[in-house]
Amino acid sequence: MKPPVFEYVSPASLDDAIAALSAPDAGDVKVLAGGQSFVPLLSLRLAQPSLVVDINRIDELATITEEGGVLTIGSLVRQRQAEHSDVVKKACPLMAEAIPFIGHTAIRNRGTIGGSIAHADPAAELPTVAACLDAELVARGPGGERTIPAAEFFTGFFTTALAEDEILTAVRVRAAGPATGAAYEEVARRHGDFAMVGVGAQVRLDGDVVAEARIALSGVDIAPVRASKAEAALTGRTVDDSVLEEAAQAAVAALSPSSDLHGSAAYRKHVAGVLIRKTVATAAARARENR
Amino acid sequence: MSTREITVTVNGRKRTAHVEVRRTLADFLREDLGLTATHLGCEHGVCGACTVVVDGHTERSCTQLAVQADGREITTVEGLAAADGTLHPVQQALRDNHSFQCGFCTPGFVMSIYGMCEEKKAGRPVPCSREEIREELSGNICRCTGYQSIVDGAEAALAGAGTDTTGGQA
């Protein structure tokens, strides 16, 4: 279980990295960020790139900023750094809630925010957070920068809208305002495992009424899924048990997960409903506290 | 075969070497530097046997490349005990609690618990209850012990961390 032969560069600037990625003779090029998914794939020889572009020296990608109500997290920010960032906790409580579910401390010390999103594991937390919040994913390639809405970014099982010569540089989300609460819950086989089902919910209240509900699920499809039917069922309503039940049912009816060794399709549907009820209730309660 | 020269400070000692770019940090430590305390239990990031401290944080050495360690500072289990053989307080706490059996997972746990103690000394939040310690140790797999004795040891090590000034170097 050893990585195959490849060429390797570790540019210190984004421009150099993009140049390496887009060089005409580059062949099968891959970006290396935290390596917590990519290096195991190399060792299992499931990935056999000709060139690896290590972006870990590009300091400009490792910053967290909040400006004008927009939180920008550089793609190279370590998951652990975001988890403990006061800025993130305040402006994007859903992300702060979700990150502790990722693996273990030593994984998060190295794994990056952008790496998880670019990897696009349908069971992962951060893609689900991005989908939930309609994050904007900033990509840079030889043709310059573009912004991809989360809804268009996750195109399938481990696949994204990023071109091969593009680097995900940042994640942008609208900072959570007042009267907003978030919750993330998941069910995994063991502590730290990828979720069988995960749900992120963010609720903004207007008085007691839901002004905006955002719900996304992991583990139930080839990419993160927005529970738009449930969101609609909640909007304009006061959160109570029957509304929660209605929303959960609406969401679950739209799901068609597949089965694997860890959880059957029926199981995933059932747990999706359970977690939607739970997270929305918690998010709404937190929103009430934040009024 | 693509190689690079790297300089890494390992347990306080600067080491310069030519490594193949595909070589993992774990193999570099074990095979090139002969620091075989860092064990490989899975080589895909799950078991934690290869945990080392890099620039003050616990990281897997099987999920990074040796070239990525260029310029960084690494502590392995070999770096904990004092030169005269006195065990580091973390090692001593684990010994006192009969924490381990076959010892294969041990270096990974020692480094994870050492990492927790360093976080505590730096004033960052660390697990307190046994349940929290169990969660924090979830990234290390032990097949022998059922973990209870390791939690005992970790609890003792954490209780002691920051309260004494004599502890080992590194």
Next chain:
Amino acid sequence: MAGGSAISGLVGASVHRKEDRTILTGTGRYIDDVQERGMLHCHFLRSSVAHGRIVSIDASAAREVEGVVRVFTGADMSAITEDLSFAQPIPGLNSPSYPAIAHDVVRFVGEPVALVVAESRYIAEDAAGLIEIDIDPLDPVMSTTAGLAEGAPELFGEVVPGNVVHTDEQLFGDIEAAFSQADHVVEQSLDQHRWACNPMETRGGVATYETGSGQLTYEASTQTTHTLRFLLAGWIRHPIHQFRVTANNIGGGFGLKFSAYREDVAVCAAAKAIGGAVKWVEDRNEHLVAAGSAREEQLTLQAAVKADGTLLGLRVTMKLDAGAYPINPPATVYAGLVRTTLPGPYKLPAYQFRHHIVATNKASYISLRGPWAVETLVRERLMDKIAETCGISPVEVRTRNLITLDDQPTKMITNVTLEHVTAAETFQKLVEMVDLDEIRREQEAARKEGRLLGFGVGTFIEPAPGTQEFWAAVGFPFGSEPCRIRIEIDGKVTAFTPQTPHGQSHETTLSQLIADELGVGFDDIRIVYGDTDATPFSMLGTGGSRAATMASGAVVYGSRELRKRVLEIATHILEASVDDLDIADGVVSVKGAPGASVPMAQIAMGCWLAPDQMPPGTNTEMEFVANYDGEGGGFSQASHACWIEVDQDTGKIEIKRFLVVEDCGKMINPAVVEGQVIGGIAMGVGGMLLEHSAYSDDGQYLTATFMDYLMPSAPELPEIEIEHLEFESDKVVGSRGVGEGGTVLAPAALLNAIDDALAQVGRPRVTETPITPTRMLELLGVIEKE
């Protein structure tokens, strides 16, 4: 504690382990730490097809890779080795022999089809990727049912007709009468899944061939150096006197490392063929796919019982999924163990046991910590079902049927004498520590809040080490255990044991015994193991929870003999009678006469350097090989209680409390005992709830990484409370093994707790493992089964 000074009474104390300094500082020598001069590295190419005929293999591109030293195909390897054969003179055993590397048919995903030897593991893997192999697929047999079906493909043709490796039926007592007298016939079945040992250190070895002397050394991660040596010597055609097998630190075994494997054969043969040092360390992916798994058995039981729950008779049928290739020991040993142990500590007048061992296209069925464990699992679950049928409590049904100390000696229906067995007493103690009525009240209260709690108990006996009769009934020898002990020239002590400890702390426990028996300091004793050049022969190494009795007995008897010799000499020097002498801290002294003493070092030096000047008529040999016969052997026993809460939303099971009352006789080191008990339980719990060596219907292996093969981690496991009984028999060595019992009994207590929870909501019992969250919600009727 434990400095250089002898503290009498080390036995029974939780002495700091000798092993810990090494393992905590990372200075051990595990197999992957070995770096010999010019050492080469191995990588096996393995079949990706479950069953098929090899049409062609082309390794030419691989041989061209820079750094590749040799590539062995199956044909190349068979030219220099014998096929592995574990055939034994067991009536009806169909045990196919097989080559180290497959060359005609592959029979499971992961079977070796080529070996690359190169300058690094990286290069070996590069080259393996260039080997072209064409395999014509055959239909795979993926279950015992499929294997036994009419017209099923036969894995080994006529060598294993109908894929039946072995089948047998044995009758004890009048089973027909038992069923004709029964008030109830209680039935129970269980389909247990495959799971695996998964020691944190995988298999591996370094073979070093010295071309000049013809000497071959194999340093291996093994539980049994001597057996490995004599098995391998034949297969690699190497004279055994020129062959040394060693083992240093071993990162766990759990039964897996008891056999010799085809990879061992190939690695040793490669070292000889190439002439140098060759290392193979299995990676985790290979380990999961190819090292073998355990526990895949299907049992059905029928019990004849009286209305009050008294057992009258038991009919059992077992099917065992043996995988493709036999290993050591033969599968009949597993069946024999299950059959012989199943009646457990209960009075059972009549018994019928039938088994079918079936070959399938999977990796080998291997030993896993208490390989007979399914007997306890099905029996203890059956007891609960009998209780339910008869309307009595799980406590009552056991109390009514258990054999107590007062009943002994007595014979199990399987012709094994039970003496000093305290399973009933451990159970009694457990019951005293638990308030069953209170538990039922709590469960009811919880149900009113919508919460679901379950409670389960179980009890068992463990052949640790078992008795002559027991092993005769199983069909496996119960050897005695040797130990060579030497008082060195400076009075310090070296003991050579055939045990091959891999976590069991023998360096500590055997030193404790020697320190107490011989009167030398704990730190003045070294235990040597894992070297066929140095240690006395034993077939078993470390396995079968034998060491606590057998290895202990050998060092106790050996120490006593040397003590006798030392004292005998000292009587002359000190002019005192033996009864007036004592040894402490390595000094022989006259009791009550402080000045009158002689250091053992002085006596030892005299014996080694100038034996002719020692007192005439004394025995001056300072080395002695003791052989301990086990004094008839014996059993250990325990009872477990398990409290769970089932999350009815997610199907997750939380173990809220786990209580153990165990009796392994005299504890040498309680911390070591507790470590074994807790570690064993962890493995049993992991096996029932998380772990699964899963195959798809077409024979692909589905759990080939630790992302999918789920080892229990700290948060999944409970805190375990232990109560010790320490029944002391009249034997010299009253210590019994405790390494396997936790894994044997915990699944029973846990599944009984799960069944108890299910019963409260009117749902049927578990019939299949593992109990995944999905399965739990299916059992609860929350979701449909697929």
